[in-house]
Amino acid sequence: MEFVIAKYNYWIYIILMMIGFYAMIAKTNLVKKVIGMNIFQTAIILFYVSTAYKLGGATLPILTDAQAHGHEAVEVARVINPLPHVLMLTAIVVMVATLGVALAILIHIYRRYKTLNEDEILKVLK
């Protein structure tokens, strides 16, 4: 039990990822597959962001005026790691682009087959 609680961020991301993965595999509606794909990607973003956390109440890396002008160094333990957040900004852009392309393809599919149900499309393709 302690194993679960101590690493709860990992458990949450894995559960979310599996929900998304399930939707991508099992759902026959193509839009639901795209939603699953989005959940899958979001889970990874949450995972990255959660890795920035530090034990002992670190805060956002925003330097107040006093700190910036004063001569004391910034204590690394007091601020969270900003890099995962920055990386995820890029990953979000990638995710949006993927989502956009996927939805554009879905519009194309719908115009051609008049349905978004995978089974019905496969029937037409056969």
Add this chain to the structure above:
Amino acid sequence: MILEQFPFLVHSSPVLIVVVPLMFALMTPVIGLVRRDWTFPWMVLALILATLFSVTALQDVMANGVIHYRMGSWAPPWGIEYVIDHLNGLMLVLVSGTSLLVAVYGKKSVEQELPGREVYFRCIFLLQVTGFLGIVVTGDAFNLYVFLEIASIAGYALIAAGEDGAAFASFRYVIMGTVGACFYLLSVGYLYIVTGSLNMADLARLLPPLYGSKVVLTAFAFFMVGIAVKMALFPLHLWLPDAYTKAPSAVSALVAPLMTKVSIYVMIRIMFTVFQPSFSIEFLPVTQIMLVAGVIAIFAGALMALAQKDFKRMLCYIVVAEVGYMVGGVGLANTVALRGTVLHIANDVVMTAGLFAVAGIIAYKMREHNLSDFKDLFKRMPFTMAAFVVIALSIIGVPPTGGFFSKWYLIQGALEAGSWLFVAALLSSSLINIILFFRIFEIGYGFHGGHGHHSEEAGEAAVTREAPLSMLLPLIIAAAAIVILGFYNQALMGNIIQYAVPVL
């Protein structure tokens, strides 16, 4: 070279390789607003520049050793670093050269298949090339993910523009490709947790004490599965045949040779640069699994290619089998096999591009790509078919074409590793390739089929003539390149590949 007169350009060639196609891609729609025809010379100019920069970079590497380029002058572990060594120098030349050939070749077929959409096609085409070049040139694990997705997303869009059913095939590719890319991203995340670094050279320095860590093992597992999806290794290849069959001809000729080979490059890079060979080979039984996976992929790809009636689909399964050669070649885990794998990457890029170019020319003339369309083609398109025969012989592995020599190195490596299974797989897939291609030659010469029907087809035969020069010339260059690669394989091996891979 021309570029040597401009030291600034030579100095920044690593970054210009990526920036030039990217900027040209973004400008393409603007140019298209003014004059639609100008986008073609614009695209070709971008790719010529990218090829020049790639060749310059490779020459520089051969003369002065590894190039490090710091983005915005930030020192490596913090800033993004572009690194060019012999391996990715070679890959850069292959990628940019192939895309230049395919761009020229694709002009006519795109005008026929995507009328009115040429401008967007050229824009996305350049973005796709940017993605490939970026994957190859970068020395930063997260930057690689971004370029991997640029290449993939551009690929989804290009494939979806193809014939009927392409959109659905592309959608499947989106779903599987995204899972692959996400696994790669997770693997980078896990490596970042334990090392705090994203730079490949820095990771290579920080990782060895952590090899026992479960996090590192998980990262490695995620990486291998993710990249296996991207390279279409056998059980994970399901997206490939549909997508590449239904894509527009010019897209198949670009994506089929490059996407899989660039992914194999990434695999070699991560296995042997980011991780030490000692980890990838001795610490885990990864290479043994890869060897088995490669053998299965070779057999499965070759057998399924036999069952196809559609020429392009048959080529897709040949690509699956070729991926098996390269994954198995890395799995053999000795120096000879690894060098053979890199040589095979070079040959395979040229061969696959050539074969899909033939498929595209036939589709351009016949509007179909079934095997039965090859009837009497030797008479009607002698130059296309001559080039096709040269490339087919190389896929089979007949000397003096390049395919023979890379298979030769792979077999030598397999014998050294004592892996008879891989030797058997290589030889039997070569035999199956003989059946595949001689079946087409037979149809092409019109040896079988009823004789009585020929008179009524005579009128049609007169209509289909040789392909236009802009399609034929790149194909002939590809066919010549594969023979040249065969003749000069010693030079390539001694000057570049020898330094490209670690000695195991």
